[in-house]
Amino acid sequence: MGLLSWFGRKSSTQIIDTPEKLAAAIGYGHDTYTGRAVSGQQALQLTTVFACIRVLSESMGMLPCKLFEQTNNTRTPATKHKLYSLLTIAPNNYMTAQEFWELLMVCLCLRGNFYAYKVKVMGEVVELLPIDPGRVSPKLGDNYEPVYTVTFKDGTTETLTQDDIWHVRTLTLDGLVGLNPVAYAREAIALGLATEEHGARMFKNGATPTxxxxxxxxxxxxxxxxxxxxxxxxxxxxxxxxxxxxxxxxxxxxxISLNAEDSQFLETRKFQRDEICAIYRVPPHLVANLEKASFNNIEELGLSFVNYGLVSYMTRIESRINTGLLKPSDRGRYYAKFNAAALLRGNLKARFESYGQGINWGILSPNDCRELEDMNPREGGDLYLTPLNMTTQPESNNNADKEKA
CATH class of the missing domain: 3.30.1120 (Arylsulfatase, C-terminal domain)
Known part of the structure; x- marks a missing residue:
């Protein structure tokens, strides 16, 4: 099966061999007690779900991902490696790196799995082509090697291995298939959709007591x-x-004396908003809920989002890059890493305060900081300072040793 027949051929034919595919084909998703069926597309219609996924995907898209080469104690950007440009600039000829990471996060948040076909030349990955997670069925073969049954646009299927498929997954129960967040949180999402529908119908009928x-x-x-x-x-x-x-x-x-507050309508909507934020580990203030935010805790909430919301995704993706995109001979020598410091791009004060501490403690040189700010180096800016109270005094130590002798 050629790539042109896979990605370029347009066809409405689709093989429906599972209840999930049938539900998706007729517009339904996972059944709930509210009577609403929730699919990934329907979940996005809930404002809080859309806002949480947008925050996660766009935040991840802002973070540059680079490939580094480690030789002894030296780490340098591996700009000559083909994978460097895929991760930093463009993974294929129609997507930027930012769009690619955003799509990856959307798939993880809505489906729990992300798949991409690895186009290889001379054993090295030269292109990554995303695949709709609904067209891929993963399982472990007899030798415990993952195999992926992919349904193409023309209705045919083909079984591929992890040498052809790059698979990123979220929390899993079997080590292979990531759990679908929408499926497991379907009751909370359905209740949120139901309350939104209730409010819309109430306003349609007059927004006044009947x-x-x-x-x-x-x-x-x-x-x-x-x-x-x-x-x-x-x-x-x-x-x-x-x-x-x-x-x-x-x-x-x-x-008839009946209002939204008496029926706990507003309280239900607030609770569902906080519950969905908890599912995606997004602080409520990032989805325009400032009810519990203050000047004292807003910074801590932002740090919590980075440490417990984004870092888990970053490490997950970095690990899959190291094991799924690098050749076995390159593993250990090259590694991928996201730069979370890019989230401070809009905070000039915080950036310069961190630079000042790095220079004073000898961690950074002035030219290191200028490079991070996309500025040219200056003469004499490569020196690393050492605080006087942290230096050793070898002469005093030698004299003390002589006196003891």
């Missing part, structure tokens, strides 16, 4: 239909709010 029209007289069927149609036309919906009501035939309007 009521009843009451009369002591008996209405004929034509009169009943005329009153009903006239009332719906003139008084239902937001556009007709606060219009004066004209009643006849002894009709009397009696409102």
């Amino acid at each position: 009521g009843i029209l009451q009369t002591a007289n008996q209405l004929s069927e034509p009169a009943f239909n005329r009153v009903r149609d006239q009332f719906q036309e003139n008084h239902q919906g937001m556009a007709n709010s606060h219009k004066p009501m004209i009643l006849e035939m002894g009709l009397d309007w009696k409102p």
